[in-house]
Amino acid sequence: MTHTGPAEVGGRPPHAELVAAARRVRANAHAPWSGFAVGAALATTSGAVFCGVNVESVALPAGVCAERGALAAAVAGGHRDFAVLAVAGPGAQPSPPCGVCRQALAEFDGELVVLAAGETGEPISWRLDELLPDAFAPQRLDR
Numbered sequence: 001m002t003h004t005g006p007a008e009v010g011g012r013p014p015h016a017e018l019v020a021a022a023r024r025v026r027a028n029a030h031a032p033w034s035g036f037a038v039g040a041a042l043a044t045t046s047g048a049v050f051c052g053v054n055v056e057s058v059a060l061p062a063g064v065c066a067e068r069g070a071l072a073a074a075v076a077g078g079h080r081d082f083a084v085l086a087v088a089g090p091g092a093q094p095s096p097p098c099g100v101c102r103q104a105l106a107e108f109d110g111e112l113v114v115l116a117a118g119e120t121g122e123p124i125s126w127r128l129d130e131l132l133p134d135a136f137a138p139q140r141l142d143r
């Protein structure tokens, strides 16, 4: 990813680049059962970017969403501090994360910015804690 311009402050990729990365990686989705290819790009607070796609299974519940693929790749890379997640689905309508992915992301930081995009047009955005208010958060287990 090439980082240019003032939005680069802190070494983080601009939101438009993150959305572009999520749109690009959709090409690698394995979605033969739904035909709904999703891409995700997760930026860490240090500026690293990890991508994921949905990987479906003929045994339908064994499939996994793009967001959790990106999250798993980032955690496997040694990262736990996330700044922005971009998700891109098919069509013109922005594709927001499902409830399971919202919960999986809430494991880390509720201030995560989530950008949802379609194939074209402007993304919409929220903070994760707006998408999943009153989350069952790690503090609930008091560890």
Ligand code: THU
Residues within 6 Å of the ligand: 031, 034, 036, 037, 038, 053, 054, 055, 056, 063, 064, 065, 066, 067, 096, 097, 098, 101
């Ligand atoms: N999907 C995602 O990858 N992310 C979401 O947040 C919503 C749904 C995938 C799961 C399934 O492979 C396909 O989209 C249709 O639900």
